[in-house]
Amino acid sequence: MIEFRQVTKRYDSDHTALRQVNFGLERGELAFLTGHSGAGKSTLLKLIMVMERPSAGEVVVGGQVLNRLPRRQIPYIRRHIGVVFQNHQLLFDRTVFDNVAMPLEVMGASPRDTGRRVRAALDKVGLLQKEKMNPMQLSGGEQQRVGIARAVVNKPPVLLADEPTGNLDPALSADIMNLFGQFSQVGVTVLIATHDIALINEMGRRTLKLDHGRLVTGGTSVIGGGASGR
Amino acid sequence: MAADTRKKSQPARGANKARSPWREQAESYFTHHRKVAEDSARRLWRNPVASLMTWTVMGVALALPVALLLLLTSLQGVSAGWESSARVTAYIELDVPLERARVLSNEIAGDGRVASVELVDRDQALSEFRASSGLEDALDYLEDNPLPHTLLITPEEGARSTEGVEGLVRFVEGMEGVERVQVDLGWLQRLNAMTDLLARAVWALAILLAAAVVLVIGNTVRLSIESRRDEILVAKLVGGTDSFVRRPFLYTGAWFGLGGGIVALILLQLSLWWLSGPIERLAGLYRSDFSLDGLQFDGALALIIVAMLLGWLGAWVAVKRHLDDMEPGDIAGGR
Numbered sequence: 078m079i080e081f082r083q084v085t086k087r088y089d090s091d092h093t094a095l096r097q098v099n100f101g102l103e104r105g106e107l108a109f110l111t112g113h114s115g116a117g118k119s120t121l122l123k124l125i126m127v128m129e130r131p132s133a134g135e136v137v138v139g140g141q142v143l144n145r146l147p148r149r150q151i152p153y154i155r156r157h158i159g160v161v162f163q164n165h166q167l168l169f170d171r172t173v174f175d176n177v178a179m180p181l182e183v184m185g186a187s188p189r190d191t192g193r194r195v196r197a198a199l200d201k202v203g204l205l206q207k208e209k210m211n212p213m214q215l216s217g218g219e220q221q222r223v224g225i226a227r228a229v230v231n232k233p234p235v236l237l238a239d240e241p242t243g244n245l246d247p248a249l250s251a252d253i254m255n256l257f258g259q260f261s262q263v264g265v266t267v268l269i270a271t272h273d274i275a276l277i278n279e280m281g282r283r284t285l286k287l288d289h290g291r292l293v294t295g296g297t298s299v300i301g302g303g304a305s306g307r
Numbered sequence: 308m309a310a311d312t313r314k315k316s317q318p319a320r321g322a323n324k325a326r327s328p329w330r331e332q333a334e335s336y337f338t339h340h341r342k343v344a345e346d347s348a349r350r351l352w353r354n355p356v357a358s359l360m361t362w363t364v365m366g367v368a369l370a371l372p373v374a375l376l377l378l379l380t381s382l383q384g385v386s387a388g389w390e391s392s393a394r395v396t397a398y399i400e401l402d403v404p405l406e407r408a409r410v411l412s413n414e415i416a417g418d419g420r421v422a423s424v425e426l427v428d429r430d431q432a433l434s435e436f437r438a439s440s441g442l443e444d445a446l447d448y449l450e451d452n453p454l455p456h457t458l459l460i461t462p463e464e465g466a467r468s469t470e471g472v473e474g475l476v477r478f479v480e481g482m483e484g485v486e487r488v489q490v491d492l493g494w495l496q497r498l499n500a501m502t503d504l505l506a507r508a509v510w511a512l513a514i515l516l517a518a519a520v521v522l523v524i525g526n527t528v529r530l531s532i533e534s535r536r537d538e539i540l541v542a543k544l545v546g547g548t549d550s551f552v553r554r555p556f557l558y559t560g561a562w563f564g565l566g567g568g569i570v571a572l573i574l575l576q577l578s579l580w581w582l583s584g585p586i587e588r589l590a591g592l593y594r595s596d597f598s599l600d601g602l603q604f605d606g607a608l609a610l611i612i613v614a615m616l617l618g619w620l621g622a623w624v625a626v627k628r629h630l631d632d633m634e635p636g637d638i639a640g641g642r
């Protein structure tokens with residue numbers, strides 16, 4: 078589903094955020110991405126979202142090589158990737174429902190379809206009764222879950238999360254991780270960047286560890302093969 | 308990879324469902340357009356003072372050249388009216404007798420383009436000349452009357468255009484016994500040349516002001532883009548295309564244009580009403596049928612459409628400059 082081939086990312090100066098990163102993620106696989114601050118986790122996720130382009134190497138998502146993707150095609154790739162950020166990026170000028178509906182709106186889904194799918198997503202994160210509220214009226218954890226609902230509302234094959242449990246209490250974090258586990262069980266490829274070592278250990282999933290832009294563990298993976306490297 | 312098969316299977320699935328999904332797609336597309344249009348309009352209403360100021364600036368900038376153009380059209384109408392005084396004078400050859408001149412006069416009077424013909428015979432002409440020139444003594448030395456019979460021709464209403472008069476002149480010139488035909492159009496041509504020059508100046512002004520309108524709207528839309536930055540970034544993040552993200556701002560531009568066009572119409576109507584009294588009095592003094600005409604319905608419609616196009620264009624400029632290069636990378640966080 079996701080494949081990095083010798084990917085190097087250099088930001089404008091001679092600062093290198095990623096060095097020759099190699100790994101692959103299967104469909105339905107859930108993996109953690111970890112490493113010290115500044116190791117390049119966010120950069121790696123941004124490459125998958127085509128928010129950044131690699132300086133060298135190839136990023137492949139769903140069989141498509143993103144390097145050569147023309148600019149106008151980028152939105153269509155992003156529709157296949159759900160993202161959750163620590164600063165969830167909700168819009169406070171509209172209701173929870175309208176926030177979650179955004180990915181459907183940009184796709185031009187019909188209102189009937191939108192209503193059904195938004196409620197299904199809100200139901201999944203346990204916020205169905207709060208659809209009419211403004212996200213500002215919700216707690217941090219609830220806001221985070223609204224962000225997750227928005228990321229999965231159009232059933233993307235890939236789900237990325239950058240510090241999704243950053244400032245949540247352990248119980249809530251575990252809840253959210255369980256949610257991610259459920260998505261992977263229905264075939265969604267999930268990649269979660271996090272510092273939360275305790276959580277990672279608890280989940281016992283494959284972990285990709287970055288150190289100064291180099292992939293030091295977890296990269297021994299599926300390129301060319303079928304075995305998933307847990 | 309798994310996604311390959313997934314991608315390929317999608318169009319096939321769409322095709323199987325045949326017509327109705329397409330209709331649904333189109334329907335939701337139009338619903339979306341309507342929603343965006345309404346939303347942009349509502350946003351303008353929510354800031355009535357700021358919107359009204361933009362509308363007024365645009366209205367003034369549009370009303371000025373349109374008013375000048377209207378004035379110009381009215382002036383051209385006047386000069387067309389003055390053509391009625393255009394007189395064609397035909398000089399008959401000296402050796403043509405009076406009887407023959409009468410025949411010519413009747414023949415010309417019978418032409419459809421001619422309202423009336425006055426025959427001035429040479430004796431009458433001489434005495435008139437004598438009376439008006441003050442050269443009585445000098446004329447006494449002349450043995451023969453040097454003046455020919457003259458026909459004073461007034462063209463029919465329909466033939467008072469420049470071409471009409473020219474056609475008439477050719478017709479009279481071609482007649483047996485006519486020596487020379489003269490039209491007094493010099494002053495008219497001068498006036499026409501002047502209105503031509505004026506028209507160009509007005510158009511140049513109109514273009515400059517249109518450019519100003521585009522810039523004003525562009526700047527206003529830029530502010531609106533900045534204030535909705537988060538929304539734009541999220542839309543791009545979840546896969547909104549450029550045209551999706553641009554749409555609300557292009558509608559905003561068009562609504563600014565609509566408001567500006569309406570303000571321009573109101574300003575034009577007001578100044579027309581304010582000026583109509585003095586103009587009537589002035590025209591009365593000069594016994595002219597000059598009147599300043601306002602915009603007709605189609606003119607008003609054209610003004611509104613042009614205004615909306617200018618607003619849209621201004622928004623387009625802003626969107627091109629400030630929106631397309633906005634990337635959600637900055638909000639992705641984790642830096």
Ligand SMILES: Nc1ncnc2c1ncn2[C@@H]1O[C@H](COP(=O)(O)OP(=O)(O)OP(=O)(O)O)[C@@H](O)[C@H]1O
Nearest residue numbers: 088089094113114115116117118119120121641642
């Ligand atoms: N847009 C950018 N321009 C220049 N340098 C950048 C840019 N984005 C990231 N970097 C640099 O690349 C390196 C990796 O950054 P990245 O955000 O990927 O780290 P991270 O692993 O997500 O860190 P954290 O855990 O603090 O979120 C950092 O040293 C950072 O300074």
Ligand SMILES: [Mg+2]
Nearest residue numbers: 119640641642
């Ligand atoms: Mg980060």
